[in-house]
Amino acid sequence: MSVDKKEHIMHVAIELFAEKGFEGTSIRDLAQKADVNIAMVNYYFGSKEKLFEQLLADKAQFMRAKIEAVESNESLTEIEKLDHIIDGYVTRFLTQPEFHRVFLQELLVNQRANLHQTVLSLFEKNTRDVVSIIEKGIKKKQFKKVDPQLTFISIVGTINQVMMSKEMCNTLMNASANHNPYQDPKFKKRILEHIKQMVHAHLIITTVS
Amino acid sequence: MSVDKKEHIMHVAIELFAEKGFEGTSIRDLAQKADVNIAMVNYYFGSKEKLFEQLLADKAQFMRAKIEAVESNESLTEIEKLDHIIDGYVTRFLTQPEFHRVFLQELLVNQRANLHQTVLSLFEKNTRDVVSIIEKGIKKKQFKKVDPQLTFISIVGTINQVMMSKEMCNTLMNASANHNPYQDPKFKKRILEHIKQMVHAHLIITTVS
DNA sequence: GTTTAAATTAAACAACTGTTTAATTGTGAT
């Protein structure tokens, strides 16, 4: 029963942190929504901040795995690797929009320095992987001489911008306010097509006939 | 003396909100850093939340002005208009990074519904203006058939991603940790060149000779 | 059935929150 309960608390915590932020979420809010006693959070996690740390740590390594797998797959061309990574990013972020917003908040609010650093170093690892793919493409003269780091920033930035506000996405899709765009396959398709179209135009050299 | 003091409080508030978030900033923090009495914030602004509202409202209209000016300037081509808007965005955001982070936080944390809506409607106005420019370019067959909304999202998303963390920018530029990238003209130039290069490749039709 | 330890609870803790009050100081007009 205890493991389930612990995970239940973590799940509710992600929702609340994503909605109200870390400071804006009280342990009493969390305890009430998770239907547990106030003391259980500190009993299981030690403190509110440690709960947050564990949330980030748990998901972070999961987010690393796919990129590393794609990067080391030698049977793929560089542009195919990028397309796979874009697919992976969009899919993961759309299936866990709440957590991803917690992630973004921690990157944005620089109050808890150690957490900020954790999130940052994770992002930098992903940046390095993608940059090395783009640089390979440039060396093979398949890609234009672009700015590899900022190209990755544009990919991630596009997705993050979309993740920022559900309401923004709904006006984007001409959907009603109560609609959940992150579960809408049309929305996912639209974002994927846009990013790939833009990245391809940005990277691939158009051979003049 | 009173107007100066009021603006002084607002200035310190932007810094603190950007650094610690709205919930993470206490009125006592603010009063201490601004070197005023705790009661002065409520005396001038009524409440902490109204102070925040005024911060947003004051800057918001300033951010609107340039886009409207560019959009109505008939002597510019569509791609020139976009370049001007990109210039304006980057310049404004780099000169006021603290405020912009406050802006992003409010978009991200959905706790104060009315503030969230204010920020959102402002963003939507800007989106509409830029989208109409891109659509004109498509109609004139100067632009490819892209997704106008998401193209704007990519422009803004790239800038926002860069604004998210000073530390991230420094590793991006191979700069030391105490460096302020937002005041570095090389950094600005690099971002501007990347965004324009990417947007041009994405939009402009390459005529096959 | 007793024992042992984990799980759970309500209550209390001290510190902090935004806000208000009531008293005091400062300033400009008459």
Next chain:
DNA sequence: ATCACAATTAAACAGTTGTTTAATTTAAAC
């Protein structure tokens, strides 16, 4: 000099915060 009003202050307010305690319940082991 006096009045009126704005500006400023320290203190107190009521409520919330994260955390801890000490008591109780639950559950498994022997």
